[in-house]
Amino acid sequence: MLLIAGVLTVSIALLGAVLVGARSIRRLNAVTASIQEIVAGNLSRRLPVHARDDDLDRLVRVVNGMLDEIERLMHEVKGVCDNIAYDLRTPLTRLIASLERAQRRRMSEADYRATLSDVAEESVGILRTFNALLRISEIESGARREHFDQVDIGTVAADVFELYEPAAEERDISFSLHQSEDAQYDMLGDASLLFEAVANLTENAIKFAPRSGNVRIELFHDKRTMDIRIRDDGPGIALAERESVFRRFYRGEASRHTPGSGLGLSLVSAIARMHGMNVFFDDTETGCARSR
Secondary structure, eight states: OHHHHHHHHHHHHHHHHHHHHHHHHHHHHHHHHHHHHHHTTOTTOOOOOOTTOOHHHHHHHHHHHHHHHHHHHHHHHHHHHHHHHHHHHHHHHHHHHHHHHHHHSOOOHHHHHHHHHHHHHHHHHHHHHHHHHHHHHHHHHTGGGGGOEEEEHHHHHHHHHHHHHHHHHHTTOEEEEEOOTTOOOEEEEOHHHHHHHHHHHHHHHHHHSOTTOEEEEEEEEOSSOEEEEEEEOSOOOOGGGTTGGGSTTOOOGGGTTSSOOSOHHHHHHHHHHHTTOOEEEOOSSSOEEEEO
16 A cells, blocks of 8 residues: 555656656747847847746846847947937038039139138047047946046036136126035045036036026035036926937937037936936926936
């Protein structure tokens, strides 16, 4: 009797092992098929997840998260390449047209000088665009984190204020800096990059604020966070564009007809992420960007 019971127990165990093994093989085959489809170029495909939440499911979720990020980066790279081609086409066309016109026509020395000046200006603009792209890539790589040191954001803000005070006066803008004298605004970071980010936001505020308007640089610090706010009474950024403005080469409706490459806020966003900060826009009656 005991022998029969033992045989039944072993048989049931073997049958269970076979069923479990067959189920696991089917799951692995499904995962393998999905991976082969992804390798073939279908980056929208994801590995199948079951409701069992076992070790394999947890691994699959991690891999799917990685695939989401890869797909996002691939779309971003494609978008950047398309934007580079689009944004450089116009200055390159103007440059070539100037050279061809100088080649075809009989021109005076003054005309030649004017043409060479135009060509040099277009070339400098193109070079500036490539330098900005390389700078963003360098910042996003995180290599400069190795040189982080203690930075006084209050000093950075004061330097930015001093730099842009003449530009604000020229447009009759009321420009002010607000920070508590007894507060500590120290953080670990790269002083030159933080200066560049605050300066970029301040320059935008002065550029788009109405003549005789107001621009304020404000610093806030408590036990948990530190805020850098750039306030102005310009048109602000439409709610629908607040994510798009951080894309490289994106030009919003308000800035489409003003000088610029569309890389400034991309640079600010990269610097903020490098320092573990976020950049966002307040819902106020006037324009406001905040870094935290």
